[in-house]
Amino acid sequence: METYSIEDDEVGRRFAAVLIEKQKQGVQVNFIYDSIGSGNTPEEFFKPLLDSGVNVLKFNPINPLALRKKFEVGRDHRKLLVVDGQIAFVGGVNISSVYSSGSFRSKPRTKDTPPWRDTHLRIEGPVVTDFQKLFLATWEKQKGKPLASKSFFPRIGRRGNEVVRAIGSSPDESYSLIYVTLLSAINSAETYAYVTTAYFVPDPGLLAALKGAAQRGVDVRLLLPDKTDSNLVLYASHAYYDELLSAGVKIYELEGALLHAKTALIDGVWSTIGSTNLDWLSLEHNQEINAVILGQEFGTQMKALFDEDIKSSRLVTLEKWRQRPILTRIKEFGASLLARQL
Known part of the structure; x- marks a missing residue:
C-alpha cells in the first residue's frame, strides 16, 4: 500500500487495524506513506504497525538528518493498493475520514463536514503486475529494507475487454509520462474531451492543447472546484479562465462538494483515473500514478459519472466572468505569478 496521506482518525485507525490483523495472519504488509502528506499523523500511530511486523517506509522524511540523499525533494502523491499481485486500487482517495462525508452519501452535509x-478504480488483470513493479521501484529507491519474496508476480490471465496501462511519474524523470500521454489524447480528440481535476494550474502546453481542441470543434469541458482547501491555487486557476473561455472551452464548477477527483475522458474510449492533478506540483515535483483505460464500455461509465457531476455544477460564462471585482482580479494575478510553486 502506498498513500500520500493517512490520518490518525476513525478511517485511518480502521485501516491500520486491518493491516495489523492481516500481518498477524501471515500476510506480509508493505506500506509507504508520504512525510508531508501525513505530516499531522503522529509517529505513535505507526508504532503498532511496526510492532506487528508491517514494513513501514516514510517517503522523503522531512527531518534533514533523516534524508536519504542531500537536498532530497519531492512528494509521493500516489494512492495505490496491490493485493496478492492480482488486484490493484488506484485513484485520488487518501486514507481519511473526509471521505465519510462523500458527495453520494445519504446524510445531509453540515458546515463542519463538507462532502x-x-x-478511485479497482483493477484486475495483467496490468496489476505493472502497478506492483511501480510500488517496488519506489520501495527500492527510498532504501526500504529488502522485501522477502511472497510470490509478488503471479501469472494473471486476461480480465475483461479493456486495454489498461499503468503509468507512473517521478520528479527524477525528465518529463511526466502521464502528462505527455494526456496531452497526446487531447490533441487527438475528435468529438469531446472531458477533464476533471481538483487543482488546475496549467502550463503553456496544456493550455494550448485545450484551446486548440476547442477551436477545431471538439467539445472541451473542464470540471473544476467551486471551493477548495487552497485559496491560493483557486485564484491561480481562475487566472486562466478568460483565455480558455475565449477559446471556446466550457468550464463548470462543482457545487456542494469539495472536488478531489483527477480523471479525463476523450471521445468516449480513452479514459484515465489517478492521482495526477493538472498543476506544476504534479508535473514537476510529485510522484504520481494513473491508470489509462482504452474501451468504450468503461468510457460509457466514465461519461455517466461526468454527466452526473455536471448536474451539480455551475457553468461559467465569459460575460459574467468578466464582471468579477477588480480586487479579485488582482488576487488572481498575484497567485498566477506563483504558478510554478503551486
Missing part, C-alpha cells in the same frame, strides 16, 4: 468528491 468530498473523488474517484
Whole structure:
C-alpha cells in the first residue's frame, strides 16, 4: 500500500487495524506513506504497525538528518493498493475520514463536514503486475529494507475487454509520462474531451492543447472546484479562465462538494483515473500514478459519472466572468505569478 496521506482518525485507525490483523495472519504488509502528506499523523500511530511486523517506509522524511540523499525533494502523491499481485486500487482517495462525508452519501452535509468528491478504480488483470513493479521501484529507491519474496508476480490471465496501462511519474524523470500521454489524447480528440481535476494550474502546453481542441470543434469541458482547501491555487486557476473561455472551452464548477477527483475522458474510449492533478506540483515535483483505460464500455461509465457531476455544477460564462471585482482580479494575478510553486 502506498498513500500520500493517512490520518490518525476513525478511517485511518480502521485501516491500520486491518493491516495489523492481516500481518498477524501471515500476510506480509508493505506500506509507504508520504512525510508531508501525513505530516499531522503522529509517529505513535505507526508504532503498532511496526510492532506487528508491517514494513513501514516514510517517503522523503522531512527531518534533514533523516534524508536519504542531500537536498532530497519531492512528494509521493500516489494512492495505490496491490493485493496478492492480482488486484490493484488506484485513484485520488487518501486514507481519511473526509471521505465519510462523500458527495453520494445519504446524510445531509453540515458546515463542519463538507462532502468530498473523488474517484478511485479497482483493477484486475495483467496490468496489476505493472502497478506492483511501480510500488517496488519506489520501495527500492527510498532504501526500504529488502522485501522477502511472497510470490509478488503471479501469472494473471486476461480480465475483461479493456486495454489498461499503468503509468507512473517521478520528479527524477525528465518529463511526466502521464502528462505527455494526456496531452497526446487531447490533441487527438475528435468529438469531446472531458477533464476533471481538483487543482488546475496549467502550463503553456496544456493550455494550448485545450484551446486548440476547442477551436477545431471538439467539445472541451473542464470540471473544476467551486471551493477548495487552497485559496491560493483557486485564484491561480481562475487566472486562466478568460483565455480558455475565449477559446471556446466550457468550464463548470462543482457545487456542494469539495472536488478531489483527477480523471479525463476523450471521445468516449480513452479514459484515465489517478492521482495526477493538472498543476506544476504534479508535473514537476510529485510522484504520481494513473491508470489509462482504452474501451468504450468503461468510457460509457466514465461519461455517466461526468454527466452526473455536471448536474451539480455551475457553468461559467465569459460575460459574467468578466464582471468579477477588480480586487479579485488582482488576487488572481498575484497567485498566477506563483504558478510554478503551486
